[in-house]
Amino acid sequence: MTKNLRLKSSEYIDETNRISFKFNGKTYHGFKGDTLASALLANNVHLVGRSFKYHRPRGIMTSGSEEPNAIVQINPGTNRTEPNVRATEVEIYEGLEATSQNCWPSVEFDIGGINNFLSPFFPAGFYYKTFMWPASFWEKYEFFIRHSAGLGKSPTSSDPDIYDHRNIHCDVLVVGAGISGILAAKNAAKNNFKTLLVDEKNELGGSTVYENNEFNKIDNKTPSEWLKKEIEELKNIKNLEIKTRTSVAAYHQYNYLLAKENLTDHLEAKDKTNKIRQRLLKIRAKKVILATGALERPLIFNNNDRPGIMLSSAVKKYSEFYGVACGFKNVFFTNNDSAYESALSLYNKGINVEAIVDIRDQSESKIVKKIEEAGIKIYWSHTIVDTAGYKRLNSVSIMKLSNDSTSVTGSKISISCDCLGVAGGWTPAVHLYTQSGSKLKFDQEKQIFLPNQNTSEQISVGSCDGDFKIDEIIKNLNQKLKDSLNIKETDLDKIKVEIDQENSKRNIWLLPSDKPLGKTKSFVDYQNDATAKDIKLALREGFRSIEHVKRYTTTGMGTDQGKLGNMHALGIIADTAGVKMGELGTTTFRPPYTPLTFGTIVGRNVGKFFDIFRRTPMNDWHVENKAEFENVGQWKRAWYYPIDGETMHQAVQRESKAARESAGILDASTLGKIDIQGSDASEFLNRVYTNAWSKLAIGKCRYGLMLNEDGMVYDDGVTTRLGENHYLMTTTTGGAANVLGKLEDYLQTEWPELDVYLTSVTDHYATASLCGPNSKKILKKIIPDLDLSDENFPHMSFKETNIGSIQCRIMRISFTGEHSYEINVQASYGKDLWKKCIDAGQEFNITPYGTETMHLLRAEKGFIIVGQDTDGTMTPIDLQMDWIVSKKKYDFIGKRSLYRSDTMREDRKQLVGLLTDDPNIVLEEGAQIVSELNQSPVEMLGHVTSSYFSPNLNKSIALAVVRGGKEMMGKKLFVPMENKNINVTVANPVFYDEKNERLNA
Amino acid sequence: MFLINCPYCGERDQQEFKAGGEAHIDRPKQPTELSDDEWAEYLFMRKNIKGVQFERWNHAHGCRKWFNMVRDTSNDEIKAIYKMGEKPPAQ
């Protein structure tokens, strides 16, 4: 039976603009201005989903972002599909498709619904109790859980939309554009504060904008009429920026807030393309005015979750704002006067209100009298004890509450209805307030948590601060604005408000039924199917802390963070444990207030913008010559240059041989370079390196090892003395930024008396490293005028010269053991330098090699790579590099630590060479080393740090760290692998040219 | 996300800064004179206070200058910021 429940006369619905959309495959119609929820309700569709655990049929419960039930998948099967969207927030557009989640095969017939009948087997903590043990069964459990619990499907293809980030700085940020937010923003902006007003809805005005209650008047107008005029005036105010469809997700310290601005979700597919879909606003506000309003609570009674049971305030909003009745026969269940406003709205539009069930014994307000006069039956001191109707509510049963309200008496009355509006009072939306670090207090009289201790420049105004009546709101807002913004006069001074008399309220957190609690299903958290019974069970099992009860029962742990039921959970715990509400504390609300898409979080940082990368000036040449690249820090470095389909191994073997036999060339531009100047530069180097620097002659180079203060090797590299007070330091590629940071730290904080200036010049120079026995001849061709004799330009020295008109710095240093030159030119000439070298080297078969060959060549020489052969636990002594540690220097960074008892232990892990007995077996880097095979457990002596097949030695070589390795020269050890044990022998780590004869070859 | 008032640049977002641990621990002038325990005290021992703590911070993505901060770690309130070498403000 489908009947149209659209009422005429809503100015927010454009009935000339009819929109068709699909829900669960069926086509429906709504109008521009509808949400998916309002359009479905207008078509008398309440059943929209199944609950998470019991798969109970669930309907639309609310009209806003707090919705726990109506969670749908938008545009399934497309690359714009999005799961877990609240139907109450989706603005419909032509072509929109949505489906229910968490049901199979359909929302009408769901196999998981059987869980509902098995529910005695799904108590609180069920997942903890059942799925934790035995661990080996986890895979089976996981299969079961994943198939029966559906929380929507993520898209399988990439997101076609654009997302953006924007920084906003403002004097005043107003969150929430209800009556309080609008008045606050207006007065702030009028007083020259740069103001930003945001609201998650597409229309301003909050609930006051459809408040047509004839008993409340502002300046003799209904609140609705009056507020619309105020909203109209906002347009002409300077200094005020308004963002609708913008929800604040997070409120961090120092008034830093993140908001999601939704720009295209309400548009048809054809209008979405090439537009920014959502924008993350990063807002830094001098002052924040929270006007986040209040959320209506439901009441907790038996079977309170059937489709057709909704919040009373939602019934009112659907009627007044969307022009939709939620049922033909309506009943309200309440503990305060607000349900009467909803009832009156329906009554005024000619919709049938069967009865109002009120747990109070009376109310004196005018609106209650009006309902009585209208002939609507009010059951005072009654409660609902049960409801009926599986997929749609069809009746409620009510009974009289006992005097102490813990039980029910008398006879049961059944009232036929298809919609029940529930009003359990209002909870201030303090989520953002607490996220900011500010503290709440419990107000015993109002029975709510209220802002208490502000930690930031912030105020809370309106109902989120506990002011629910328009006269209180305006009076308190006025005073807070004056105090907080330091202003003398506001528009609010002159406003005249008449309101209905004070409401009486009555809180019963868990309403009794004629059935025992164990036989009831009174849902506290709808989304996670947590009932009052579950919470009581958790308490019986010994849980006391609210945070523990929350996790054990999963109350408040859904995507809605339990916005509706948290207060009831606390109330039930307090009542059961016999303590006061305020003493329990409250659960922590964490960002985001409403879920964010990954796209919004990531913004533009996708694809090649995901992480920045750096390329050397020679990069184009490497690409043209088919190099494979590897990531070294942020750098893209040429790894090897395969020719004619060579494998990596083949390419590296060829490159390594060529570099030693004739000539090789490496792009070394990525090495960190720090320019050091100042009259104390030599002294500074003395303090940061382990070896002595004062006597290094100008024009000479020296290798240095840098330690941390704990004595462990931190970085290494060659530093050249360019002048009396001028050095150029090189660092490892990956360590460049950290080394500069560390040096600056010492200069600024420990040795401010030193006259030293550091400048990073890594990007300023391009470096080609020319190596091999023919490197000298090649350089001679490029710079014929330069005297390359060993006398004039010996190993470890430097020349400043020119290649044509280009200035260059050449260091004769070597990381391969071959005769080598590192040629540095201004970065923009890098590619040109590289090509010159390649051209000049043609006749010598110059071979470009990448990082892999560089690693192999240096391993043949036993040169360490910091970060590969060291791991932050190796001292220079452990590396057998005692020669580089000055005994004479009084102090350097890390020196004292080398004499700690632990760093002087003989049995530390030490760097050694390893040779496999079978020269063709190449060890795996990271493989463990043992001395015994038949021991259990076996002692791990160390591990392999570098391992290669050396084409120049025609055998496998490796570097390893081994406990007490220095004393093990020649010892047989084992590397146990999965299928075999590899026999190895400890060797000198310098495998090739031990006497360094090739440096001058 | 703190808003940090760099003494050289003014107010900047926390993202631009790097925390550098406890402040006012001077590197010993004569490390070789120290016992292992004394050296270990300098090297490893740091306070981790719930409450007012003195910290080093570096404007790493800005002027690269180091400075000191007094911060209440219980609520992240920055109570004072002062340059290296300056005396901490009286509490």
Ligand SMILES: [Zn+2]
């Ligand atoms: Zn700065």
